[in-house]
Amino acid sequence: MAGKKQDVALSDLQIAVMRVLWERGEPSTADVAEVLAAERGLKHTTVATLLTRLEKRGVVAMRRDGRQLYYRALVSEPDVRRSMVADLLSSLFGGDARALVSHLVDESEIAPGDLDRLRKRLKAAAGEDGT
Structure with missing residues (x-):
């Protein structure tokens, strides 16, 4: 996505997820869920759903390592x-x-x-x- 400006409108929860990715680089779903559980009381399944939806929109990329999923932002803050x-x-x-x-x-x-x-x-x- 480098060089291409993208129209990226995100909800408050999606921005919270993205902030974790921007700060941590390529955290696992569990890492993101841990941060957002502490900050917002979100459950792991909710965070996983948010990450999956962001991936489908092309806002984040997912990488699998065994059973663990890792995500990184494809758009900057x-x-x-x-x-x-x-x-x-x-x-x-x-x-x-x-x-x-x-x-x-x-x-x-x-x-x-x-x-x-x-x-x-x-x-x-x-x-x-x-x-």
Whole structure:
């Protein structure tokens, strides 16, 4: 999947599974289940089902070693974030990033210190573009 941008919208539970894969590289089903049992109280069978569905979608790859199954992510966290934010931006804000930022400011989701950091990032990005 390298080089190809994929539309990857994941549920909250799927993201939790993916975070374990991103952090651990290629854990077994049991390893993922252990982490998610502690974090979310999920049963091994639920985690196995989530991993199987993610594999069918092409988001993860599975490798068998004896009776043990190992999974690794085929999409990166930044790619998932980018895809899901683009979907949110398109569906709720008509593709208008300014409307999204305005909403976050209006709803106090962005604190004044966050705005200062955002201004600096925008200024730096504008400088990189030569504008």
